[in-house]
Amino acid sequence: MDMTQYKALFLSESREYLRAISEQVVALEQSPSEPGAVDTLFRGAHSLKGMAASMEYGEVVVVAHSMEDLMARVRDGGLKFEAGVADLLLEGVDLIDAMLNDVEADRPVTPPPGDYAQRLAGYTPPPPRKKAEKAPPPPAAPASPEAEKAKEAPALDAGTVRVKTELLDHLINLTGELVTNKNRLLNVAREAGSQPLNDAVSETGKLLRALHDEVMKVRLMPFEAICDRFQRSVRSLAKKSGKEIQFEITGRDIGLDRGTLEQLVDPLNHILRNAVDHGMEESAERAAAGKPEKGVVRLCVSRDRDRIVISVSDDGRGMEPQRMIDAAIRKGVLTPEEGEFLSPRQALMLSCIPGFSTAREVTDVSGRGVGMDAVNAAIQKLGGTLEIESEPGVGSTFTLKLPMTIAIIHALVVQCGAVKGAVPVTAVLRTVELSRRQIETVGKRQMFQLDGETVPLLSLNRVLGLPLGRFPNGILPLFVTEAKGRRVGIVVDRLLGQHELFVKPFGRPLSRMAGLAGGATLGDGEIVTILDLADLL
């Protein structure tokens, strides 16, 4: 029987089981007194083995079988669930994940290391420490949210169907085209001066917005889909650095656009790794500072109207704004005069400048000054913003604010010479009409005052390599955005207003062009490019 037609389904379901196993292993390690969770873990490996056997992927069967046996020993009370068991199971998850990648790429499946099955079969836990023998048995801890979660099996819900992601993308495209055409009709209605037509199109617009929202909901995936990677990452780094960390995730069920979710993994991982590696003190240092020996890192996801807010906070050593400014001056990123103008918030954002790092030590995970600028750029590419708050000795919080959707956006359309460009409104802090009299010159830079802060000016024409605009009436239109942690006034020839745009990605060759995040069609059929400010500035 030809099983290739079931390959996609096998891969999708297997990865779900792997994700569930991975999450449950970490959860069990925190709350080992959950027999129900062990059963669920056992069933996950068993189902995975069964599916692989029916698809004749023998290597996957061997690994899943070994994991199943180990879990059976735990379930039957022959083995206590502890870190060694968790390590072996997570190793199995990684092995199977690599095999699934081989299956997906139609490559021969990489066989597992010869001793993996033996190590699992012959595993005995390390002898307990003497100190632990003296201690009274710990009371049964209340089930943590992680363990509660672990009780739930990754079951197929009879009320759901699997839909290919291409179909969802196609639905979004169609909805986007309808939004573009609605804008075109609005233009026609305005030109024709027909109120009934205008009303009908406006009503259609509301229905389209509702349709768009529903289609977007279908594309949403719970944040949980990527949680296991963070748990693994924090666990492994805490182990490596010898720090005691309690990692908490809230808001797992908050839905994010599939595309956004995929692109959040690396930035969030980086922030979390920084929090563990640099933010968190060693236990002894914490105790000396009167803090609990175990540090807490929290990853919280919430929804604020049409935005997703993700924060990573730690109760570690925090950051000192003045130290950031001093480092920036030392590295030539700032002049001492510029340093004086920086607010504490701006000083913390200096960490997002390429090559900037105040880490005293370079480790294999962070401190190379190549991280936070990439994180900030990735967030801005998604139309989001990054804020950093920190208090020395108390901890730091990194907050990401992201739009719910990246397909249909509200954008500020601007004109520079003969070119029109669009900037997502999420990247626009405000628009300003500036009189030439308000411009100050500091060194070689032109600046202006905004809310008591000195903000540098930059010409978008210059950035785009276009002839500079002339402003015969002495008024410079500009929008304020944030670049590399600082507010910047971007001068344009004209501000053309806010538009609802359906963003389309470019194909070859423009997909390789820096500074463009796609394009969109305005109501009059004109095409504008979406400017990627993070890339351009």
Next chain:
Amino acid sequence: MIPERLLIFSAAGEEFALNLQEVCEVMEPQPSYPFAGAPPHYLGLINFHGNLTALVDLGMYLGKGGRGAPGKLLVLDTKLAHLALGVDGVSSIVSGETVTGEAPGEEPLIEARLETAAGTVRLLEVEALLRGLEEGLREAPPRPQP
């Protein structure tokens, strides 16, 4: 290997051919919209059945002619790229079987020189053309001027 069918066209006064399978549509010129930061052979963007498509003056890109209004637009297969080539005109579609001679192309982007009933034409290699265009964009990204 000679394609089954060839689209013969002219650009900057010279005869070229494309594998017909790599061409999606031949269009009349239509309004294009400029965008910043690209080399001058990019004439702008056009809307091709909903795809935002870059319009490139082929003669200019090949360094054989100035920027003039194209006579026809050759839109490449959208599975390959979102690219339209502005050319002088399209003369014919010929069967590969009518090619009477083949010599290696001695210029970049030219896969072969083919002898056809319409005369000698140079067969464009689309993948090399795309790679060249992409390379050009990477070399000249929009960046702040000093």
